[in-house]
Amino acid sequence: MNLRFEVIWNQLPMFANGLWNTVWICVVGMLLSLMAGIILVLPLISRRRSLQLPAELFVDVGRAIPFLMLVYLVFYGLPSFGLVLDRWTTAIVCLVLYNTAYIAEILRSAWANIPRGQLEAGRAFGFTGMGLLRRITLPQIMIAAAPVLGNQLIQIIKDSAFLAIITVPELTHAARTVQANHFVPFESFIFAALMYWGLCLLIEAGIKQVEQVRAVYAKY
């Protein structure tokens, strides 16, 4: 056994590039799926059954498909319908399709836990429809759901590793490339793993910050 960590040192730009791609793909994917999730949660919390049912079906089925399967469906399946997406577009489309269902469900359960008095008070002050949603419901849902959404971001980062299989040059792909070129499997995979760890610890610290701010805010 002789470990050659100097290879990793020499290939640092490759890892840094992979890390950067992982970060921006996941952040863009998270923001877009947050928007899509907000739209999808509207029928979910609607009182009309005819709107609720299809949204529930989408959420339930969406959460039963493995991420890699979805990637294959989009990357290899869609061209049969004449829709060819490059790997970057596939990456973003898949992250958004996959996470929208989860985020909608997170927002729905945050909505279910808002004190009803808030909404009633809002109505009493003359807020209706979009106004009520934008000024009263949505801000509270977002604050309540913030830590869970942070955990979802960690989940997105972990799922994004599967994108290495369709050769999106993110962190796992960088590790695979370095290992293939220099035959340093243990060193390159453990190094990428440590980078993922650091990234997730950073997000966890962020979640703690948000929780602290929220605790202060809750006092007033």
Next chain:
Amino acid sequence: MIELRLLLESALITCFVSLAGFSLGIPLGLLVAVTRLKRLPVITSVLAVYVSFIRSLPLLLFIMLFYFGLPTLGIDLNPYVAGILALALNNAAFASEIWRGAIANFALDQIEAAKAYGMTEQQTFWRITLPQIWRASIPPITSEITLLVKASPAIGIIGIDDLTRRASTLAASNYEPVRMLTIATLFYVIIILAITQIGRMVDRRSQRQYELV
């Protein structure tokens, strides 16, 4: 149709590997949770690092580290053993957090009552704590198992012909990607729905037993 049989066969591989993964992972998670609560000097911090590290590690990378990386350190594993072990270790880290939460929320007065009745710590754990935290943990454990099944395509990277890998190789060989991938997706939906239904059934049954006491 030959493809359907091949897909069905690989669905069984997915089921088997997942079953083996969580059958090892969930008890291991309990062991990790209980050991962490014992506050042993070095072991507790090692386990805390293990849980934190694994929870932020993509399964795909973990499996490659296990299968391609460990031989560098002189440990050579067969793909099935490596795949199942990686799934189990991954699952154990998440399960341990579920167990830990359930133990932390467990009513202290019950433990004190057990002590007053002269039960040893061991007896209290097996007869009082475990049956109740098990009941409380059925729903989160069920959803952890569905996450395990959905993460299991990662084992395809070390050459195990699970449902996802088989579907993609069939799609590449018969030029019918949509049909192959859709059938495989349906299989996944069926597996996941079956797990959630079984989870609900076990949950309801255990609640009913509890009411009878």
